[in-house]
Amino acid sequence: MNQTINTQLAHRTIREFTSEPVNKETLDRLFEVAIHAPTSLGMQNASIIHVTDQRLKDELAKIGAQAYVAKAPVYLLFIVDTRRNSLIAGGPSAAPYPRNFISGFTDACLMAQNVCVAAESLGLGINFLGNVHNDAQAVIDLLQLPGLTFPVVGMTLGWPNQDPQLKPRLPRHARVMENGYVDLKAEDLAQYDEAMQTYYDLRDANRRVDSFTDQVKAKFSPVKDLRDATLEIAKRQGFDL
């Protein structure tokens, strides 16, 4: 083992931060790490919006339906950004194609995870926010994101003010397969359901967490919702998907 891997294995979502700010020097390091993340074909089709305006953070917390987001010292939004290269290539409508959207989306995620690992290596805690897709159009409007940009994932970070348990994961052999796909075995699911029920989620310390099976049934509900409009909203941003 080494310190990097120990940090990675200790990843937990941190939702509550102390009031200590994250200083500029630390943020600059994290942003330096962000821009050194791998990027498809060297195109750097992703950017970060660092949201420092409290009014915007309040609105993002409302869109995300997670009030604690507004109190986080740092809010970062990782975005697909093919606008920059489209302008370089000759105009805002140059190649708004799936290949560039996909590469920008991938680049944004790689940047985000690079920032996560760097932040955690410094003792900071982070919270990924998929909730920007609750209403991607509202995020776009709020931050006035121009065409050919698109929100991918948000992140809050700060100095941890809580010490949550490690969340159990599906077993390694269920997620890493050799040479082809293998379905999850019933006994692995049963064991994982049991492991999950020994885990106490700090969001509601008074009750045990549902089994994984019950969590999946709730999240994979057959009802479409506003999050399913994400790709339609991307089309409105000019992507020819």
Place this chain on the structure above:
Amino acid sequence: MNQTINTQLAHRTIREFTSEPVNKETLDRLFEVAIHAPTSLGMQNASIIHVTDQRLKDELAKIGAQAYVAKAPVYLLFIVDTRRNSLIAGGPSAAPYPRNFISGFTDACLMAQNVCVAAESLGLGINFLGNVHNDAQAVIDLLQLPGLTFPVVGMTLGWPNQDPQLKPRLPRHARVMENGYVDLKAEDLAQYDEAMQTYYDLRDANRRVDSFTDQVKAKFSPVKDLRDATLEIAKRQGFDL
């Protein structure tokens, strides 16, 4: 600084590996890091296909049009995997919606970057392979990926047998913006074009690299290609996008 951040700032793509294999213990560590990556709502909608069969690696190298891929000691394919949870939730057609595709795509990228950082912290080198989208259908057919799974990004890794230069990046202030989008300044592009031309790409040591502007013009060509079929192929895999 710390060792983790130093590793991240030193990221370079490694395409040529020594013949030394990556042992099982090391791979198991990397896979452990993979499954501990952050995951949206705890759903773990992503998996890894570890390709060990040389015939499959040869075919993946052909699809990716990069012969050196076949010689890499380790080939990993990161996939969207909402099949697992759809079966748990009650059947292969449960909720094949954009929200789950997006969360699986994001999860797969976060896993991949976590593996990248862990591998580099151990002295390994990696190469991300967006070339699985050259023909995602061929990758699906080759590895017999079932419905509701989808290739996101490939990765080769091994012990480096080359020592490439750090590739210059756009300046930090051009990629990290405060409270809203800011267009790239002409002088930043000019400086970056110049920096890029001092960089020698090991793929072709005999000639200087094109300016960034010229690279972008080549990559953002207005001609659609097979990579633009990616989302159509995802629909064939059962995703209701």
